[in-house]
Amino acid sequence: MNHLYSRRGWSVLAACTFLAALLPLLHLALPAGHPLHVSGYAMGLVGKFMCYALAALALDLVWGYTGILSLGHGLFFALGAYAHGMYLMRAIGRDGSYGSALPDFMVFLDWKDYPWYWAFTDHFWYCMLLVVLVPGLVAFVFGWFAFRSRIKGVYFSIITQALTYACMLLFFRNDTGFGGNNGFTDFKRILDFPITAPGTRTALYLATLALLVGALLLCRWIVRSKLGRVLQGVRDAESRLMFIGYDPLAFKLFVWTLSAVLCAIAGALYVPQVGIINPSEMSPANSIEMVVWVAIGGRGTLAGPILGAFAVNGLKSWFTAAFPDLWLFALGLLFILVTLFMRRGILGTLPALQRLLPVALRGKPAVREAKEEAA
Amino acid sequence: MKHILKHILLVLALCLPALTQAAIDPALLQPLAGDDPDARVDAVARIAATGSADARTVLQALLDDELAATPDGRVLVLHGDQALDPATGKTLPVPDGADGIVVNNRLRGAAQAALSGLALLAPETERRLAAAQALQGKELDAAQAPLLRQALQRETDPGIRTILAQLVAGADLGSNDPARRKAAVVALADSGTPALRPQLQAMLARNPDGGYVEGDAALRAAAEATLRAIDRRSARNDIIANLFYGVSLGSVLLLAALGLAITFGLMGIINMAHGELLMIGAYTTYVVQSLFRHYLPGAADWYLVAALPASFAVAFAVGVLLERSVIRWLYGRPLETLLATWGISLVLMQAVRTIFGAQNVEVANPAWMSGGVTVLGSLVLPYNRIAIIVFAVLVVAAVWLVLNRTRLGLFVRAVMQNRRMADCVGVPTGRIDMLTFGLGSGIAGLGGVALSQLGNVGPDLGQSYIVDSFMVVVLGGVGQLAGTVIGALGLGEINKFLEPLAGAVMAKICILAVIIIFIQRRPQGLFALKGRSVE
Numbered sequence A: 001m002n003h004l005y006s007r008r009g010w011s012v013l014a015a016c017t018f019l020a021a022l023l024p025l026l027h028l029a030l031p032a033g034h035p036l037h038v039s040g041y042a043m044g045l046v047g048k049f050m051c052y053a054l055a056a057l058a059l060d061l062v063w064g065y066t067g068i069l070s071l072g073h074g075l076f077f078a079l080g081a082y083a084h085g086m087y088l089m090r091a092i093g094r095d096g097s098y099g100s101a102l103p104d105f106m107v108f109l110d111w112k113d114y115p116w117y118w119a120f121t122d123h124f125w126y127c128m129l130l131v132v133l134v135p136g137l138v139a140f141v142f143g144w145f146a147f148r149s150r151i152k153g154v155y156f157s158i159i160t161q162a163l164t165y166a167c168m169l170l171f172f173r174n175d176t177g178f179g180g181n182n183g184f185t186d187f188k189r190i191l192d193f194p195i196t197a198p199g200t201r202t203a204l205y206l207a208t209l210a211l212l213v214g215a216l217l218l219c220r221w222i223v224r225s226k227l228g229r230v231l232q233g234v235r236d237a238e239s240r241l242m243f244i245g246y247d248p249l250a251f252k253l254f255v256w257t258l259s260a261v262l263c264a265i266a267g268a269l270y271v272p273q274v275g276i277i278n279p280s281e282m283s284p285a286n287s288i289e290m291v292v293w294v295a296i297g298g299r300g301t302l303a304g305p306i307l308g309a310f311a312v313n314g315l316k317s318w319f320t321a322a323f324p325d326l327w328l329f330a331l332g333l334l335f336i337l338v339t340l341f342m343r344r345g346i347l348g349t350l351p352a353l354q355r356l357l358p359v360a361l362r363g364k365p366a367v368r369e370a371k372e373e374a375a
Numbered sequence B: 001m002k003h004i005l006k007h008i009l010l011v012l013a014l015c016l017p018a019l020t021q022a023a024i025d026p027a028l029l030q031p032l033a034g035d036d037p038d039a040r041v042d043a044v045a046r047i048a049a050t051g052s053a054d055a056r057t058v059l060q061a062l063l064d065d066e067l068a069a070t071p072d073g074r075v076l077v078l079h080g081d082q083a084l085d086p087a088t089g090k091t092l093p094v095p096d097g098a099d100g101i102v103v104n105n106r107l108r109g110a111a112q113a114a115l116s117g118l119a120l121l122a123p124e125t126e127r128r129l130a131a132a133q134a135l136q137g138k139e140l141d142a143a144q145a146p147l148l149r150q151a152l153q154r155e156t157d158p159g160i161r162t163i164l165a166q167l168v169a170g171a172d173l174g175s176n177d178p179a180r181r182k183a184a185v186v187a188l189a190d191s192g193t194p195a196l197r198p199q200l201q202a203m204l205a206r207n208p209d210g211g212y213v214e215g216d217a218a219l220r221a222a223a224e225a226t227l228r229a230i231d232r233r234s235a236r237n238d239i240i241a242n243l244f245y246g247v248s249l250g251s252v253l254l255l256a257a258l259g260l261a262i263t264f265g266l267m268g269i270i271n272m273a274h275g276e277l278l279m280i281g282a283y284t285t286y287v288v289q290s291l292f293r294h295y296l297p298g299a300a301d302w303y304l305v306a307a308l309p310a311s312f313a314v315a316f317a318v319g320v321l322l323e324r325s326v327i328r329w330l331y332g333r334p335l336e337t338l339l340a341t342w343g344i345s346l347v348l349m350q351a352v353r354t355i356f357g358a359q360n361v362e363v364a365n366p367a368w369m370s371g372g373v374t375v376l377g378s379l380v381l382p383y384n385r386i387a388i389i390v391f392a393v394l395v396v397a398a399v400w401l402v403l404n405r406t407r408l409g410l411f412v413r414a415v416m417q418n419r420r421m422a423d424c425v426g427v428p429t430g431r432i433d434m435l436t437f438g439l440g441s442g443i444a445g446l447g448g449v450a451l452s453q454l455g456n457v458g459p460d461l462g463q464s465y466i467v468d469s470f471m472v473v474v475l476g477g478v479g480q481l482a483g484t485v486i487g488a489l490g491l492g493e494i495n496k497f498l499e500p501l502a503g504a505v506m507a508k509i510c511i512l513a514v515i516i517i518f519i520q521r522r523p524q525g526l527f528a529l530k531g532r533s534v535e
Helices: A007-029 A040-063 A073-091 A104-108 A124-148 A153-172 A198-224 A226-244 A248-274 A284-297 A303-322 A324-341 A345-356 A366-374 B002-021 B026-033 B037-049 B053-063 B105-119 B125-135 B142-154 B158-172 B178-188 B194-204 B217-266 B274-295 B297-325 B334-356 B383-405 B407-417 B419-424 B429-452 B463-476 B481-502 B504-521
Strands: B067-069 B075-079 B082-085 B090-093 B372-375 B379-382
Touching: A007 A040, A007 A198, A040 A073, A040 A198, A040 A248, A040 A284, A040 A303, A073 A124, A073 A153, A073 A248, A073 A284, A124 A153, A124 A248, A124 B504, A153 A284, A153 B334, A153 B463, A153 B504, A198 A226, A198 A248, A198 A303, A226 A248, A284 A303, A284 A324, A284 A345, A284 B334, A284 B463, A303 A324, A303 A345, A324 B334, B026 B037, B026 B067, B026 B075, B037 B053, B037 B105, B037 B142, B053 B067, B053 B075, B053 B105, B105 B125, B105 B142, B125 B158, B142 B158, B158 B178, B178 B194, B178 B217, B194 B217, B217 B274, B217 B379, B217 B383, B217 B407, B217 B429, B217 B463, B217 B481, B274 B297, B274 B334, B274 B429, B274 B463, B297 B334, B297 B429, B372 B383, B379 B383, B383 B407, B383 B429, B383 B481, B407 B419, B407 B429, B419 B429, B463 B481, B463 B504, B481 B504
Parallel strands: none
Antiparallel strands: B067 B075, B075 B082, B082 B090, B372 B379
16 A cells, blocks of 8 residues: 555645646636637536546445445435435526426426425535435444344345335335436526536536545545554454454444445535436446446555546546447446456556566665655 | 208208118217217217117227218218218218218227127127126226127026126116116125226215215115125235236246346355346347247247247356356455456347347237136236246246256255365366356346246346346345245235335335345345354
8 A cells, every 4th residue: 555655645646636626727717729728528527527536435445445345335426416406406496497486396296395305405504414414324224234234245235236226216206306217407506606607617626626635535544543454354354353352333334324425425516517416326337337436446545446437437438429339348348357357456456567567667666665654 | 052052952862861771870870970078978889789780880980080970960981982871881982071080088988898899799609708808897887788788688608698797787887777776786796896886886975965866775775785795805806916916026036036046046156147148038039039930920929939948048158158258267256256247247238239229129929828817707817927927937846956856956066065075076166167157047048038028128128137136036045946936926925015005116115125124134034044154
């Protein structure tokens, strides 16, 4: 893990953050014809990728460091998105196509008033609280039952998949009160700022960047602490850890809930930038795709999943534009090849590749790096 | 003025012969062209009651939108540019201004009922039986009673007589004659169908002035008793229907999950591509069906017989290929297997989409599978559901025989229980892994044949079954064939009994929730092997 804590690691992180923060400046300050101008589309794309990266980071915390493979993180992502979406729907006000105070889908269903769980959702900060609390609570309750009866490994994965699948079916129903198939879309404003204005988009972008970097630092701190050591103990030899006298339940539950909350925050940042949330975000396929970002970037590296999310989604954007029919082939092969030949992902394989290079080409001698870490 | 006079004269001239040799009284036909919906429905019943072949022609034409009205109020049956006047039985060229009669759903329903009523008079027993059964469960009114009564009088077959007697009673409920109504209510007490419930209930309702709709108190009491009898019977039928459909759904789940019970249950491979193996089986069925249609159109109904081995073989081959190329490198790393097989499933899905297109393909039930057997009066059990249940039983029996009574099965069990020891005594473990995985995949292919007979065959077919299949295997307990069977049937039954209470989607959600809770209690499934290991 030397690359995480070395001086070089810090400088790469700082450089990436700086570059990412520069994008909106280039977008706002330069005229459209300028060679360095960044289009709103490109900035939106990077913003979306950062949301995915945050979700991947959250997943790495449970899978990479605690060995719990979740195939249901799409649920927490979508729950966060829906919680924020409720506010955004209320903020449309009477500008919907029916001109009613209710969202269009409720008018369509001939509902006269908001259901009880929509209460207070016109307050932004209450919804932000929901973004954290609802997925956190779902994760806590589910995790408590699952970890208490020591469900682990693939069983846990399969159950999380069933969970997100069941919730997807639930949200697809019109009567659930979240817009059925269409979900939430057509947002107009957030905190009274028009949602499509360049300034609002820049602010959302910067907020995403700040939260992503913040989450990375938080995760870094956690996995370095004693708590992180215990988590890795759970991953590597849970029964041994129990024999020493630790109860893994609390540790697993903590990291599981934290991961769900981070994922929900990613979802909440995703909605205003992409402008739509619907139940297909909860489909098992989406959750598995998240796992692939982590696997490709390198699990148990924190920076790797972020890299993986950018790489896979960048590839996806390019593929679906250039060869739409081939994308699923490419993604499928990526799954197979990474699991067969790159077990540790891009970042995990990097040191091994470095060692293959002739000594003169290596950046820093491995010995010096190890000393740095010790110091 | 002159113009109108000419018209009237023309009408009179045309009507004269009609008055003498009318096959159907024009007064009966005329309301059909009118606007009054009640009169039109009434006219249909009256035309049918004549029981003549011409009545049949008129009603059929009504259903086929071939009935037209002329401005002078005649009703004609169109045949291309010729028109038959049912009132005269003569064919004439289509007159100017003849306008098609608009048929709404209510009129269409009435005409259909009347037509099947007419079929009651057909000379062949089968047609009469089919017609009588078709009328069961439909709403009848008093206008149809004469026709039914006529049919009952002529009928000789006792089975059809029973049905007809019931139908007559049903139609008589709306009669104006209290004696008839009473006889009908009493007759229905031991043979009523739920469709008559609203009519009986209407007899018990009160008018706005407080008096009963049905004046006769004895008749009301009889109606109440009949209602109770009908409710009892329909409750019993509902339970039996739920049981049957639950078993049927359970067999579908079982066929979908049985292959997984081998690959996941016995070998411990999380095969996310299992759903796609089902899909491959279904698409093989489609290909075999197309080949039969093209080369052996005479035997097209028997394509399933060839589709079974073909699907097994194709899915077996794909399974063996997967095991040799990808899965065998991942033994002992279940989570990675999960990801790799998910990748395989994406590739397979996209491959099918590229070859066959993204749309669903059409797989038809063979003729011998359509229709169903009627039990307990009104409960229809479709043949294709019964065939799937029988097929599931056969497949389970075959799998059990292979695993417990053959040398291959012995080796499979040996390798799964103690790989090293099996290797030491000379079992070729690598080959056994390959064959076991192939067997599981082949059974998935067979499941695909069954699924192709029930629903849409499309590239996403597998996706909709993968979660369910895993639930069945996990619920039943890993490595237990009996557990898988009971898990599948249990899930099917619970689903069918919850559906009427909560709706299809909510039932499914409830079941997933129940399974999630259940697994908390018994993480090893229903039939856990007892052991002392901590893991």
